[in-house]
Amino acid sequence: CPHPAPPSPNTNSTEPSLLLSGHFPLVCAASFALLFIPDEAKDSAIFGLFFSVIAVGLYKWGDLYTELYAGELQLSMKTNKLLIVSSISGVTLVFVSFVIAWLKLEFHFLLFGIAISGLLSALFFSYASRAFRTQGIFEPKEALRLGLPLGIAGAIGTLMSSTPQYFVAASYGPEMVGILAVVLYVFSLADLFGGAYSQAWIHKIKEHSTPYQQLKYSVTVGMFSSL
Numbered sequence: 521c522p523h524p525a526p527p528s529p530n531t532n533s534t535e536p537s538l539l540l541s542g543h544f545p546l547v548c549a550a551s552f553a554l555l556f557i558p559d560e561a562k563d564s565a566i567f568g569l570f571f572s573v574i575a576v577g578l579y580k581w582g583d584l585y586t587e588l589y590a591g592e593l594q595l596s597m598k599t600n601k602l603l604i605v606s607s608i609s610g611v612t613l614v615f616v617s618f619v620i621a622w623l624k625l626e627f628h629f630l631l632f633g634i635a636i637s638g639l640l641s642a643l644f645f646s647y648a649s650r651a652f653r654t655q656g657i658f659e660p661k662e663a664l665r666l667g668l669p670l671g672i673a674g675a676i677g678t679l680m681s682s683t684p685q686y687f688v689a690a691s692y693g694p695e696m697v698g699i700l701a702v703v704l705y706v707f708s709l710a711d712l713f714g715g716a717y718s719q720a721w722i723h724k725i726k727e728h729s730t731p732y733q734q735l736k737y738s739v740t741v742g743m744f745s746s747l
C-alpha cells in the first residue's frame with residue numbers, strides 16, 4: 521500500500537519561528553565582528569563594519585523567508601512562478617544597487633539598499649505563494665521548537681559565509697575581498713545546479729527496494745557528483 525503523504529508544514533508556526541530565530545545569527549555575527557576590529561581602527565571604520573554586518577544579516581534574514589516561500593512553490597509544482605519571482609527579486613537588487621551607484625551615494629546607502637532588497641524579495645515570494653501556503657493555528661511551542669535549530673543553522677551559515685572575508689581582508693588587503701565576492705557568486709551559481717541535482721536523485725533512490733541497492737546507488741551518485 522502506498523505510504524501516506526507527510527504532513528505539510530504549518531506556515532503560521534514557521535514564520536514566527538524565523539522571526540524569533542533571526543535574532544540569534546544576527547547577534548552572533550555582530551559579536552564575531554568584534555574580534556577582528558584592530559586597535560588602531562577609527563570610529564568611522566568600526567561604524568562601517570557593524571553597519572555592513574547588520575545590513576548583510578538583514579538580507580540573510582529575508583533570505584530565510586524567501587527559502588520558506590520558495591519551498592511552498594516547489595511543493596505546489598509552481599516552478600514557473602518560482603523562476604519569475606526569483607528573476608524579479610534579482611532585478612530589484614540590481615536596480616537598487618545601480619540607482620545608488622548612479623546617484624553616487626555613500627557606501628552605507630548601498631548596504632542599506634541591499635538589506636531592503638532582501639526583505640522585498642521575501643515579500644515578493646510571500647505574495648506569490650499565498651494561495652499555495654499551508655495555513656494552520658499558530659502554536660507558540662511549535663514555533664520555538666522550529667526556531668532553535670533554525671537559529672543555530674542560520675548562525676553557522678552566517679559564520680561560514682563571513683569568516684573568509686575577514687581573513688582575506690586581514691591577510692591580503694581589502695581590495696581582494698571584491699575578488700573573493702566574485703568567486704563566491706560563481707560558486708553560488710554552481711551550487712544552485714548542484715542543489716537541484718542532489719534533490720533530484722533523492723527521489724530516484726526510492727525506486728530501489730533493498731538497502732544494498734540503495735547504498736550502491738548512493739555511492740555511484742556520490743562518486744559522479746565528486747567528479
